[in-house]
C-alpha cells in the first residue's frame with residue numbers, strides 16, 4: 001500500500017466516530033438526493049402517462065384564421081376594420097395525402113385520423129354533454145393504449161361493431177349503463193343515433209371519464225352529417241415525445257396545418273412539472289452540498305489537529321501533493337462509504353414506498369428505480385466529497401513546517 | 408571535500424520587530440565529521456539548523472549540500488533531498504502520535520521507496536534494537552516516555568542512511584546511559600559509514616567527545 005494511503009487509513013481508523021459522522025452526513029444527503037429525484041421522475045412519468053392516454057404527441061388540425069383587410073396599404077387611407085374568424089370549414093382537406101406526408105417523417109410512429117364531435121348522451125331522462133371521438137380503433141389503441149384503461153368489455157370489438165361505443169366510467173355510473181346497454185346520442189348537428197356500450201374505460205382523469213367516449217370514425221362522420229373525407233384532427237405519435245415541438249413545426253411547414261405539440265396543449269401541466277423539477281432538483285443538490293460541508297468541516301478540523309504531523313511529514317520529505325493525497329484520500333473514503341450507504345438506504349426507501357398503496361387516481365406510490373438518477377447521485381456525491389476534501393488538503397499542503405516547529 | 412557548506416548566511420525576523428537572528432554564517436562540515444553546535448539559549452542554533460536542513464528558505468547567502476546549491480531549488484526538490492539525504496531529530500516535536508513506533512521509523516523509508524516493505528521493517532527493527540526500544544516497537548508513539556520518543560525519532564532519522572544527520576538537542580531528554588548509547592551510534596556512523604552528524608547540544612561531555620565544536624553567540628559563529 002502506498003504510504004500516503006496508509007497514513008490516510010490510519011487517520012480514518014483512529015477517529016472512527018468522526019469518520020462515521022461525516023459518512024452519515026453523506027449517506028443521508030445521498031439517500032435524499034436519489035429518493036427525491038426518483039420521486040420526481042416517477043411523478044413526471046405518471047403525469048405524462050396520463051397526458052398521453054388522452055393526447056397524441058402532436059395534434060394536426062385546421063386552425064381558425066382571422067380575416068384580413070382586403071386593402072393592404074393602410075397608411076394612405078383610413079380604414080375601419082373588424083377582423084373576425086374567417087368562415088371556413090375546420091376540416092382537413094385531402095386527409096389521406098396529409099397522412100402520407102406526415103408518415104414520411106422518420107420520427108413518426110403512428111398517424112391516425114380523428115373526428116371530434118360534441119354530443120349529448122341521453123338515457124331516459126338524464127342527459128350529459130360530452131365529446132364523442134371518432135377513431136380507427138386499432139390505430140387509436142396503438143396511440144393511447146386504450147386497452148389498458150378498459151375496466152369492462154373489450155375495446156377491440158369496436159372495430160367490428162359499427163354501432164358500438166366505448167364510454168368513460170363516469171358516464172356509465174351517472175347514466176347507470178353497463179356493457180351491452182344502449183345509449184342514445186344527439187350531435188350538435190342534430191343527428192340522433194343509438195349506440196351499444198361495448199366497453200367502459202377509466203382514464204383516471206375524472207373530467208374525461210364523465211364526458212368522453214370513443215366511436216368508430218364513420219359513426220362520428222355520420223353524426224356530423226359528413227362523408228368519409230371529413231377529418232377534423234390527425235393525431236401523430238413520434239419516437240421521442242420530447243421532440244414534439246420541433247417535429248410539429250416540420251409538419252406545419254410541410255402540410256400547412258397547425259401542428260400542436262402535447263406540451264403546448266398541456267401547457268399548465270408541463271410548466272408545473274418543470275417548476276417542480278427545478279425546485280426539487282435545487283433542493284436535492286443543496287442537500288448534497290450540505291453533506292459536502294459536513295466533510296469539509298470535519299476535514300478542516302482534522303487538518304488543524306494534525307498540523308504537527310503534517311509539519312513532521314514535510315520535514316521528512318513529503319511533498320505538498322503527498323499531503324493533498326493523504327487528506328483527499330480520507331475525504332473520498334468517507335465519501336465512498338457515505339455514497340454506498342446512501343445508495344442502499346435510497347434503494348430500501350424506494351422499494352418500500354413502491355409497495356405502498358396510496359389509492360385514489362395514483363394507485364401505488366409513484367416512485368421508480370432509475371439508473372441515471374443513481375449514477376448522477378453517485379457522481380455528484382463523489383465530486384462534492386472530492387472538493388470538500390481538496391480545499392482543507394490544499395491548506396494542509398501549504399503548511400510551513402518551520403512555522404509549526406517554532407511554536 | 409565538504410559535505411555541507413554555507414556562505415554568508417543572514418536571516419532576519421521582521422515580526423514583532425526587525426531583528427537579525429543570523430549574521431554572516433560561513434562554515435564547512437566535512438564528510439564523516441561529528442560536529443556539535445553550542446551556544447546560549449536564543450542565540451539562533453535552531454534557526455540555523457532549519458536553514459541547513461532546507462526546511463527554511465527565507466534567508467540570504469548560499470547553502471551547498473553534497474556540492475549542490477540549495478538556494479534556487481523548488482520546494483518539492485528540497486523535499487526530495489530531505490527525504491533522501493538528511494535525517495532530522497527535532498528539539499520538541501517528535502513523532503506521529505497515532506502511529507506505532509515501528510511505523511514512525513518506517514515512514515521516511517516507505518516514502519523513499521528504495522527497499523521493499525519487508526526489508527524496511529527489518530531495518531526499522533534493527534535501528535530500534537540498537538537504541539534499546541525494540542520492545543516498544545508496536546506501541547503507539549504517543550504512549551512512550553519523552554526519552555523513548557526521542558530515541559524513536561533518532562531511529563527514524565537514521566532509517567534512510569542519510570548523508571547528514573541533524574539533531575536539535577537529540578539527547579536533551581536522555582539519561583547519561585542512553586546519551587552514551589546515542590553518542591556511540593553517531594560515532595560509529597561517522598567513522599564507519601562516513602555519515603555526517605551536526606548536533607546542537609548543551610551537554611559539555613557530549614560536545615567534548617565530538618570532532619569539532621562550533622560556538623555561536625548572538626547569531627554569529629565564533630572562530
Ligand SMILES: Nc1ncnc2c1ncn2[C@@H]1O[C@H](COP(=O)(O)OP(=O)(O)OP(=O)(O)O)[C@@H](O)[C@H]1O
Pocket residue numbers: 406420421422423428446447448449450451452453454455498
Ligand atoms: N518566528 C520568530 N519570530 C521572531 N523571532 C524569533 C522567531 N523564532 C525565533 N525567534 C528568535 O530568534 C532567536 C533564535 O531562536 P532559536 O530558536 O534559533 O534559538 P536557539 O539557539 O535554538 O535556543 P534554544 O537553545 O533555547 O533552543 C531567539 O531570540 C528567538 O526569540
Ligand SMILES: [Mg+2]
Pocket residue numbers: 452453454498575
Ligand atoms: Mg533551539
